[in-house]
Every structure is written in structure tokens, then in C-alpha cells.
Amino acid sequence: MTRDQADVVVIGGGLHGLSAALYLARAGKGVVILERAWVGRHASGATAAGVRTLGRDLAEVPISLEAMDMWHRIETIVGDACGFHAHGQIRVAETERHLTELNERAAKLRQLGYAHEEIIDASELRRLVPALSTHCVGALVARRDGAADPHRALSAFRRSCEAAGVTIHEGCGVTAIERQGADWLIRAGEQGFVAPAIVNAAGAWAARVASLIGDDIALGMKASMMIVTERLAPLLEPVVSAVGRSLSFKQSGQGTLVIGGGLQGKADLDTQLSSVDYRELAKGARAATDLFPCVRDVRIIRTWAGMEAKTADLLPVIGPSPNAPGVIHAFGFSGHGFQLVPVVGAIVCDLLVHGKTERQIEAFAAKRLMARKAAA
Amino acid sequence: MKRVDVLIVGAGPAGMAAAVAARRFGLDVLVVDDQPAPGGQIWRSVETVAATARGAILGESYQSGLSTAEAFRACGAAYEPGTQLWQIEPGFRAYLSRDRKAWTLEARAVVLATGAQERPVPFPGWTLPGVLTVGAAQILLKSSGQIPDKPVWVAGSGPLPLLYLTQLLRAGGQVAGYLDTTPPGRLRVALPHLPKALRAAGDLLKGFGWATTLRLRGIPVIKHVTDVEATGKDRVEAIRYRTADGKDATAPAELLLVHEGVVPNIHAPLALGCAVAWRDDQDCYVPVLDRWGETSQSNLFVAGDGAGIAGATAAVLRGELAALRIAERLGRTDAQAAETAAAPLLLRLGRELALRPFLDALFKPRPQIFAPSDDTIVCRCEEITAGGIRAMVEVGQPGPNQVKAFTRAGMGPCQGRQCGYTVTRILAAAEGRSAADVGFYRVRPPLKPITLGELAGLEQEAVP
């Protein structure tokens, strides 16, 4: 078995792993990323890449707002704009009852001192999204939100990591982790890596990795489905969702419509294969055509179901392992991790380099998902 | 929801034969096909054309399809033309689409008889209007009774260009020249396979007869062509070609027809998770099948050229074998009777397949097909060049799916039908791996692009 020494081993070559590695490398650490398949194989490659503060759980709002500032200067962080646009994210109300719900949300946020979610009326909604069905009565909008290009983001983060001296091993799946003095010995088949610190960014497989270092964290999985259509002339600029519907509707830089929303297909963690359930996906197509009647004859070119982690409270796990020294968890983003990528890497770096962070991550502690151990 | 015993996808020789055979056992059969009339590719429009002057031009092998089509129409199978299969799930649940409406169907057994397609041959200018496959030109003759209006250039290798040129000349068309891309020395390599082929010597002699006809008509036949290019603005205006001795030549051209062999359609089997095997001798994937044509998925069969290129007679036999096995599976006959009925079919199939090793060796694609120049478009849909693919191989050993994610190659409506093999071979060459090792794109549904409205309409279907 080979033995490579590093300061930090990052397990998982998705965007969160890349982000953590980037910040750590820039802080002077020798970083190795171990990726079982290839960089961006799973959630990061299957994401709709919405860059969204809109509608987040209150616990996520502080770090999400900081991440949004980072997206607005993402070129200074990873050397590429990553296809990011800030045409806004809009949550549409189809009925008055929905609009009441949205008003309550906006009021609550204002109470807490946040101004980033704004109620708009039907005429402003029509102005922002002319293609939207006229039955919609109003919406909640986050004007600084938008979307990016997931593969451009992956390429930019990867290039930046490599430029900062990070070593990336693809086709390198972790098979065992054990203590070796003050260090961890991480095995990937015949390869061994020794480091005092580990970042667990293994996505849907993060609980398996956690168990290798002795943390028993409850983690589920989502297999959210997506539709991509043929390319169209510009149709809409903001990203649109709707109260009471599983729908996320946007147009990419290439002109394709990217339609998600969290309808579930089927996935298998062991084979790493997923499949689309068309009878479920029909609901997404129905939501899209109800809200945008003009897209009924638009052709679907591709569909897929991604594989990502899901926690019971839909909040991520970000923070040090309660048991294992030098291990930081960063996973469980439950379908809304893309926007948080730039800030989570900074948080992980804070924790490993300074032993603490100023960013608000209390709600993301791993302990909340771990069974209480009976006193010995 | 509608249920049938057997769903047959494809109404070509194999699909029709499977339907007729399955109906003999009283099975409830539905045949769907994306064409408007039965016949597949080889017997396109045979019902309306066989008995006409055009039928005589096309020849006996074509006209013989009429009796199969008649038997098919009379056999009692339900037949839905103009219908696209866009997904099929184990069990089986098939998803179909026609006239802006999608629906699902359950079947106890499925026969995929979706045939073959021409091997994609990327070269500079191949996307220009006026460049078509030889198969396309033959379809135009069969279904539309139309031929090139000026002397046409044909570039390629194999029996099909020779057959088409013979038909074209009979129809009064003109040929500017035939660029034979068969590399030198192929006959010598192929000859050892000939003894097995002698049982099918009739076909062989026919092939040599065609080549002789061309020379006798004074048509330029340029042998050992290694590269072809088409140039022009918004359409083909000229071609350039290079021969094995390194010499280049150009000629004005309005139409260029190309053909470098035929490969099985593997999209549906791949989407269904069937095992496929790379065939070095044929430079393509073939579904893994038992002697009945059953895939690695129980009760899912492949019949016809989709099982391996072998022609119409073999396709008919394979269709009958699949139907026999299905009849046994569904309790309409017993194992002994099925074996007895299969024996003569297998014998005749063996004879049909006897010529293949010789033809495969004789017409093995030239290596230049798999190594297009950097500026050649490889993915026609997304307009990605060979250079764009090669640029991905800087670090590590990316496979086709990784390359697809980062370059968009394979993301267009054809879903890799025109670029898949080329991408696989480019990666294999760049990474020093075999094509079998590199693999093929992961093929995902929809197999054909359906509209959002069609998918939305599925929600309306009554749940059983």
C-alpha cells in the first residue's frame, strides 16, 4: 500500500469538497481530494444550479446571504463567472391563499431584520416574467438571486484548486479509515493517505464515510428529477417556483429550459445508478405547462434523477465531528446546496485552521442527527 | 391501462415475422413503428412500390418483402404506425407517443426489432446540406421515387453503395464517381473466412457483379481513398479526397453520398439496461443474446439487424425464433415443440450468418473514420469538434459520460446516435485504452424527444 502524507484529506470531489479544498489550500494547507468516480459525478453534476436565498429555512439565511455576496464576486474567488446571472428568483402565488402565505413569510423576515425577499403584485410579476400564465396573482421575489452553470462552476472550482496546489485523485473511493497516532490513515484500495484532518464532503454517501470514523449520523437520500428541453430563444430571465407545486423553472445560458422542483425518481446508493419515474415527472411537466402555457409544444431532450443526501430537518450537517478529532463534516444539503458552496468552504477552513468560525452554524451540528448514547 | 401479451417495436422484416409467428399461437400482439407503413428500411414503402416500375428498379430482394408485409397485415396483430417508443421500464411498461399524445402500455414480453443505422462517419463538411448517407438516398428512391438530379459522388465501402449505384443507374441516374474507401489488402485478410461463405455464394457473386457493372459503364472508381472532405457555403459545392498514395484531388459536387457500414441500433437495449458486448470484428456494440434472441432481461428480445447486421432473411428468422420462445414462455407451446420448430430456423440462420465473417473482414472500417481531425464536428447536434473532445483528456481518463457532462457532446436530440461511437474511439485513442474499456454514453430516456404537453398529459391516465 502506498502512503501519501497531507495536511487535509477531503473525501468527495463535488462542489463542497472542491470549495473546502480551495480555501484550505489558499490558507497554506497541503490538501488531497479523494473522489470515487469523477469530479462532479453526482449532485454537483445533476443540480439545476439555482443560486437562491429565497425561501430558505431561517437557520440558513445568514450563511446564504453571505454566500450570495460571494456569488456576486465569484470571478474573484475562482477566476470565472461560472455563468452566474442575478435575474432574480421568484416564488409565484397562483391563488390569494398562496399570496397570504407569501406575505406572512415576507413579514416574518422583515421582523428579523432581513430585506432580501420582497412581495410583488400581479403587474410587476407580469413585467418580470411575461411568459407566465395570467392566472398568477403575485409573488415573492429575491432580486439578487439567480442561477449559474453547474459544469462551468465545477471546472472553475477544480482549476482553482489545482492552481492552489490541491491534488485530486479520481477513481479513488475510500474503503477504510483508521487512527494512526495523531493522524488518520485513509485507505482507497491499495492507496493510503495520512493526514491529521479529514473533510467529509461525500454527499449521499457521507453517512457511510462518517461511520468509518465512528460517527453514526442519520442520513437519507433524494433522487430529484430534472427535465432539459431543446434550446429556445430568450423566454424568461428569473428562476420561477410556485407555492404548492414541485416546480423550479428556468432558462439556461444555452437557451434550454431546465425544469426541476424535487419530484422523486429512483436511486441506488450501491450501484450509483438512478432512474426517472415518468408518471411522477408528469406532474412536473403539468406544473410547467400550467404556469407557462406557451411551452406545451417544447420538446424534452433529456431527463435524469440525481442522487444527493437528505437530512430529517432538511438542514445540512456542517461542523466538527463530536467524537473524532480533526474531522469536519460538510454534507446533507438536501437539494439546496449549490448556492452555499462558496461560504461552506470558508467555514470548513475556519474550523480547521482556527478551530472555530464566526459564521452561524449552530443549527447544523451533527449531534442533532445522532442517537443519544446511554451513559456508560 | 392497455395490456398486451407481446409488444413488438419495429415493423421491418424481423418485427413483421415475429408478429406473424406470435399470432399463430394466438398471442395478443401490438406492433408499433415510427414509420408510416411497414417494411423497415430494406422494404420501405414495399406495399405501394413493389409492383411498380420503381419496384423493378429496386430489384427482387426488395420486391420479395411484399409477401411478408401481406402476411403481416393479415395476421391479426394490432399495428400502430407513426408511433414512437420513448421509454420502457422493466415489467414491462412501455411509453409511446403519436400525434402529440403520450400513453403507457403493459406487455408481458417485448421484442425490439428496431434494426440498424449507418455507421456515423465524421469528416470535414459532413454537416453541409447535400451530404447524405447512401441509405438516405436509397430511401428517397424507395419512398419518394427520387434520385440526384446531377451526377452524384459516392464515398464509402461495403455492399450497400454498390447496390444503390446499380439501382440508380437502372433508374436513369448519373454517377460522377465512386470513392471506394476500402483499404488495400482487405480481400487478402478476408479470404480465409471465405470457405464458410461458400454456402451463401449467391450473394457474394451478386456483389462482385455490381462492381463490374460500374466499371463497364465507365464510371470512375477511385480505390483506396483514405480521406474525404466536403466544402461549400450553406451546401456542398466541392469535394476533396486523398488516396492511399498520398495524392489529393478535388471535384465540383452538389451531392455527396457516404456509407461506411451499418451498426445495430442499441439505444433501446442500453436504456433498458441490457448487457451489450463490444465486437472488435465489427467495431460496434451488439446486445448479448441467447440463441432465441433473448437479452439479459427476461422476456425482452432483440430480433433483426439490431441483434447483429445480417440482412433481411436472417432478420425474419430471428423474429420467428423470438416469437417461438415467447410463445413457450407464455404457455402457448411446450419446450419440446419449440425446440423442434426452432431447429430448421436455426439451421437456415446459420447459413445466412455464414457470409458475415468474410464481409466483416472485407469491409472493416478504415481507421481514419475513428480519428477525425481536430476541426471536424463530431457531435452534430451540439456542434462539438473532435478537438473539443480531445481537450478533455488532459488529465485522467475521462469516460464518455464525463466528457458529455463537460462538453455537451451527446446532449442533443439524437442522444449520441451520431457521435457516440466517435467519442468512444477518440477517448480510447487518446487514453491508450480499448473501446470496450471506454464504454458508451449512458443512454437515458426519453429515447425520442417528447413535448412537455405530452408528458403532462400522462398524468391524466387512469391508474389501474
Add this chain to the structure above:
Amino acid sequence: MFRKLHEPAAQAVTIYIDGAPVAAETGESVAAVLLRQSPLWSRMTPVSQSARAPYCMMGVCFECLAQVDGEASVQTCLTQVRDGMRVERQRGKRSLFA
């Protein structure tokens, strides 16, 4: 381009390509008719507005796409002509606004 052989028995129909009447016959595909037209190109690609025309005639290349009777991106090689059919060539990305 292509031309039809003389076949007096065939049944004539008229289709409209970008508004102009064109002679066709029952039993042939729209793509076949497009290949008899000048200019030969029948589509401009959505990626780079490059000129394309039918290539495979059997439904596996998607170059023959056109709008047929108001339905966009139809594979014209799989569509038989009908008297009065309206065919529009697609130029670049389709716009959904009128």
C-alpha cells in the same frame, strides 16, 4: 438536389413550404420534398445558425426538423405529406413569443 422520376400514376398534392406552394405526392415524406427545393438547406441550427438539411432519412440524425402544421421540431423524414400541409423552416432557436 434531388428530382423525382417520371411517375404519372402517382397522386399529386400541394404542400406549403414557408408559404410557397410546392408539388408533392402521397406516400412521400416532407423531408424528401425539402430535398427538392432550392436553397437546399432546410434548417438553421439553434447552436450556431449553421445550415443543415436531411442527412439520414430514417429518424436517427434529427437534421430534418421543421415546423409542420404549427408543431415545431417535427422529424420531417417520419412525416408523410398531406394536401395543404404547412411546413416552416426553423431558423436558429425557436421563439415562443408570437
